[in-house]
Amino acid sequence: MADGEPTRxxxxxxxxxxxxxxxxxxxxxxxxxxxxxxIVRFNISGFKLLFLHVxxxxxDGQSLSSRCVLTTWTAYRRNRDKARGLHLLEYFVNRCHAxxxxxxxxxxxxxxxxxxxxxxxxxxxxxxxxxxxxxxxxQRVFVGTVSEFCSKHAECPxxxxxxxxxxxxxxxxxxxxxxxx
Amino acid sequence: MADGEPTRxxxxxxxxxxxxxxxxxxxxxxxxxxxxxxIVRFNISGFKLLFLHVxxxxxDGQSLSSRCVLTTWTAYRRNRDKARGLHLLEYFVNRCHAxxxxxxxxxxxxxxxxxxxxxxxxxxxxxxxxxxxxxxxxQRVFVGTVSEFCSKHAECPxxxxxxxxxxxxxxxxxxxxxxxx
Numbered sequence: 038m039a040d041g042e043p044t045r046x047x048x049x050x051x052x053x054x055x056x057x058x059x060x061x062x063x064x065x066x067x068x069x070x071x072x073x074x075x076i077v078r079f080n081i082s083g084f085k086l087l088f089l090h091v092x093x094x095x096x097d098g099q100s101l102s103s104r105c106v107l108t109t110w111t112a113y114r115r116n117r118d119k120a121r122g123l124h125l126l127e128y129f130v131n132r133c134h135a136x137x138x139x140x141x142x143x144x145x146x147x148x149x150x151x152x153x154x155x156x157x158x159x160x161x162x163x164x165x166x167x168x169x170x171x172x173x174x175x176q177r178v179f180v181g182t183v184s185e186f187c188s189k190h191a192e193c194p195x196x197x198x199x200x201x202x203x204x205x206x207x208x209x210x211x212x213x214x215x216x217x218x
Numbered sequence: 219m220a221d222g223e224p225t226r227x228x229x230x231x232x233x234x235x236x237x238x239x240x241x242x243x244x245x246x247x248x249x250x251x252x253x254x255x256x257i258v259r260f261n262i263s264g265f266k267l268l269f270l271h272v273x274x275x276x277x278d279g280q281s282l283s284s285r286c287v288l289t290t291w292t293a294y295r296r297n298r299d300k301a302r303g304l305h306l307l308e309y310f311v312n313r314c315h316a317x318x319x320x321x322x323x324x325x326x327x328x329x330x331x332x333x334x335x336x337x338x339x340x341x342x343x344x345x346x347x348x349x350x351x352x353x354x355x356x357q358r359v360f361v362g363t364v365s366e367f368c369s370k371h372a373e374c375p376x377x378x379x380x381x382x383x384x385x386x387x388x389x390x391x392x393x394x395x396x397x398x399x
Contacts, residue, residue: 044256071375075225075344080261163256164377188369188378194252196345198375 043139046072047087047162047193049153049183050142052125059121061128064168068198069129072166073136081138088129088142089156090122091149119144150186157191164194224320227253228268228343228374230334230364231323233306240302242309245349249379250310253347254317262319269310269323270337271303272330300325331367338372345375 048069053062061069069086077084126142133140145152157165169184188195229250234243242250250267258265307323314321326333338346350365369376 044259075375076257078225078261078264080259080264083259083261185369188366194256194377194379196375196377197369 043083043085044164045085045087045160045162046076046164046166047089047157047160048072048129048166049149049168049187050088050090050126050129051149051168052090052092052121059124061125062168064198066128068166068168069132071198072196073138077138081136085139085141086129086133087160087162088126088140089153090126090142090144091152092118092122092144092146093149094146118146150183150190153183153187154191157187157193162193164196165191166196166198169197169199224264224266225345226266226268226341226343227257227345227347228270228338228341229253229310229347230330230349230368231269231271231307231310232330232349233271233273233302240305242306243349245379247309249347249349250313252379253377254319258319262317265319267310267314267319267321268341268343269307269321270334271307271323271325272333273299273303273325273327274330275327299327331364331371334364334368335371335373338368338374343374345377346372347377347379350378350380 048065050065050069051062053060072086122144126144130140130142145156153165153167165187167184167187169182184195184197188197229246231246231250232243234241253267303325307325311321311323326337334346334348346368348365348368350363365376365378369378
């Protein structure tokens with residue numbers, strides 16, 4: 038029924054929108070936990086998880102006249118972004134190691150929805166999991182969602198997980214029952 | 219990581235659009251095979267499949283003056299629809315029995331996208347699998363797709379499978395390598 042190769046699941050891992058909180062968003066963590074619980078179940082060797090974190094480049098439009106200051110600032114930002122991205126992915130990788138499930142994780146910069154579809158084309162996972170943010174009707178019309186774009190354009194099956202699918206008790210500090218999955 | 223209950227996967231099973239061909243559509247069968255191969259894998263006891271076939275009521279607007287003829291015609295159509303629906307679902311149920319995976323199947327009448335979302339609310343599966351038809355941009359704008367509607371409105375995670383995700387060799391007669399999954 039299945040060949041020897043594990044099913045490769047790509048997951049979008051985005052940062053929390055809470056300012057100054059450098060961790061994975063509730064929707065990313067919820068989608069990850071849901072996938073473990075409902076898809077992987079106890080079949081650890083049957084799956085491999087691929088975590089993609091896309092960082093949106095800053096567009097603060099500062100006009101720094103000194104080339105030296107600009108270079109230092111750019112280098113600082115690059116290091117800061119890299120550290121934040123690694124910290125975010127570490128959460129997922131550590132959880133995978135604890136469970137014993139195979140995984141890979143990497144960071145890209147750009148527009149999340151376009152980068153995700155591009156990486157799907159490049160990496161060719163068996164399917165993509167995206168957590169869906171709870172946008173209101175106004176936001177949806179003008180902003181759209183990454184999940185809607187990926188459902189239409191990603192060249193693989195797409196599993197969209199809305200917020201109510203995973204525990205409402207999930208908080209910034211990860212309650213014990215959530216960590217125990 | 220998972221509780222004792224199997225993951226309940228609801229699948230939309232629709233009829234082929236080929237006239238006079240009373241079997242499950244290529245997209246339904248492809249989505250079913252993909253789910254077995256990539257999600258269920260060898261973990262037969264970990265999943266239960268729920269097949270929902272939605273029949274669109276005829277709207278041929280015939281004005282029959284005789285109540286008797288109308289009743290006979292309605293009864294004939296009801297029996298014919300029932301027979302076609304059962305025949306269609308039989309394909310999936312037989313495949314499940316051959317593999318040993320637990321399943322349920324039922325028929326409803328109405329607008330597929332609304333009935334599917336209603337049944338999701340009623341049955342509360344862990345997730346819904348929908349095969350996506352290959353509509354062109356013109357059709358998509360004016361008709362939309364069942365999968366797009368369900369992705370937005372179904373009260374559970376939704377896995378959308380487009381045609382290229384499953385074997386291109388799939389034909390009306392199910393070639394041996396497809397049946398052997």
